[in-house]
Amino acid sequence: MPDDKDIRPFRLDTPDETLADLRRRIADTRWPTRELVSDRSQGVQLATVQELARYWSTEYDWRACETKLNALPQYTTVIDGVEIHFIHVRSRHEDALPLIMTHGWPGSVVELLGVIGPLTDPTAHGGASEDAFHLVLPSLPGYGFSGEPTELGWDSRRMAGAWAKLMDRLGYPRYVAQGGDVGASVTDAMGRQAPEGLLGIHVNLLAGAIGIKDQLPAESEQERTAHDRLNTFMTDGFGYFLEQSTRPQTIGYSLLDSPVGLAAWMLDHDTDSYYKISRAFVDGEPAGNLTRDSIVDNITLYWLTGTGASSARWYWESGRARAAASAAGQTPPPVSVPVGFTTFPGEIWAAPRSWAETVYPSLTYFNEVDKGGHFAAWEEPEVFATEVRAAFRPLRTS
Template sequence: MNSKTHHAMTRRGFLAATMVGAAALSVPLGSTAKAGGAATAPATSAIRPFSFHASNADLVNLRSRILATKWPERETVEDASQGVNLATMKKLADYWAHHHDWSKTETGLNLWPNFITEIDGLDIHFIHVRSKHANALPVIITHGWPGSIIEQLKIIGPLTNPTAHGGTETDAFDVVIPSLPGYGFSGKPTATGWDPQRIARAWVELMRRLGYARYVAQGGDWGNAVTEQMALLKPAGLIGIHTNMPATIPDEIAKTLPDGPAPDGLPADELYAWKQLSFFYKHGLGYAQEMANRPQTLYALTDSPIGLAAWMLDHDDRSRDLITRVFDGAHEGLTRDDILDNITLYWLTNTAVSSARLYWESKLAFFQPKGIELPVGVSAFPDEIYTAPESWTRKAYPNLVHYNRLPKGGHFAAWEQPRLLTEELRATFHTLR
């Protein structure tokens, strides 16, 4: 990548995005996430209970659109080098139209305490589950793209009720899981400016509003970007962070990407990470370039459920390969229903384009170390976009309190490997309690 290309990418946030990138209240989506997410009442710090119920008409329309898909011809190669294979998408479409049950997912979501509160003029949705154990440590966990709060549902129980999931009372967390602006049940910004830094400030306000004077934060993908920005703010109360997608690439390594050659004498783990990054920069950035430069052009994603699904599946090669195996019948960390739960949430909330704008908004160099001084825990999963070597990680986070290279798992750690990620959070924050 020459300096001219680097400048062009950074100018519109492409480098940032791609180098990744009360009583029960039932509220219809239209009334909780109106254009811009602005509350109909004057600005308030009130926290309102929330639940979601998709209309039967919307579900019938979704199924009819899936069945009416206009399919292209099969790819002309025997691998996935041209994108998500036709056979995979047809298996996904068949299961989505005939077997997937959104009502089951919706019921599960509504069993958790869901809330909406207005912050900085925007409605922010979040799940908030308090542990029954005294002295539980509050944690705010942020999802990424193409994820959602669906990513973290499997870790709520183990974190809040550790004694039922192989832990002790001293492992207990209160859990806060917000939906990013423009994603899921949060409001959709109607003006520019909702970048990771602004979201970080909103998350700090959310934790203050919930009454937490001492807490930790966790995230991957955009969740890492927001969590790191929280750490840079050093708000009163934030005592440490954990990430499963850290920003650790040294400048001397970044200069050789994507075309190389790799620097001489790299240890095996650093060379492995270099090769992962080189491949991703060459082959995995098409979706991110479009979202970073022209998110509004993605009208097809709001009109075609299969178009939306294919776009989301092609986030990175290893996640796509995992999902392909799942629809071929393999038993993996994710199930077919897991995958379609997440895609259906995007569809029903019509957030394909509004979520993509975060790539346009961000000007961060995603994997560049940010100079974080707070205690940090890092979990390096082998099938992440890159598996951060311990040597790079210690340079990037001088106050590293935990590092572990995991045997299994990829980009959606909480979703794919909830037990492992739960253990990682317990280990990271044990000494900070």
């Protein structure tokens, strides 16, 4: 699609027959036998997925999520040949700071809905008017309601460049950026590209730790614990990452054909999040905003948009981009804008300050909070919003 710079309103209207087909497919699931262990070491547990499937097919109402999304200002625009979907909520406070936030995998804009109110209307959520943001929430290319790239090269750096174009197109000459998971990688790339107008970034996953893990401090107990968790992820929690970074097309056939297969694949991400999600279904005990409905909202969005394979391709693209740069002896440019970082205790590897300072010498804000995990904005939106406000507060007058 050629770039036309037009910004078009977007509205979701899912056909009834599409939802009926989804329920039929769930009912026709062929189940494996139960795992032979009492934990998740063999994968997503049968009891968890069966309860999720039961709830999904008999109690869950996608129309409620659809209504929630359609109540928000949604748009699309074409950037570099890809139609980009985004939510754009302007604060009622005109001097609000523009903020572009990027979701990750297996997330979507659904994981960020809970922070819209606290960030755009802080006075209604315990904040001050001077903490307000104009909020832009794009769907990554190949994810959700955005179009799929039809050519190679859409790694984090290209996505970062597209976000700079989006903010310019929306008329924001000064803005900040935030991201977690894949969004942290894209936001990191924005900081390294430092497009004109970007005042600073905040991330809640130290994605850069993977490539330099042997160079990170390991002297204190906290540093050694972070190393242990990162090494455990690389040896025992890396299955989805390895498959998607080497064979995204192969896994895509299953993800687009079986809704239960898609759900299980998306749940098998990290230990902390998995057990929280499992308890929400098996025990009825949600962790913060990780409720049954919000979890199934996110899975259903992936199913309805058919983005199981296209979303996985980011891992393939980024892995090859890193390998090519390494082979050529290239190192990424430093982040030249102020960086804020928040460590959430349930993160895959809860990075200590020394790690954040190693990856980001321009670190200007660091904090460790007492609750929340990998899906921080989703699980603990109020805590997350407080961190974003604090990280960007000094940049508002710069």
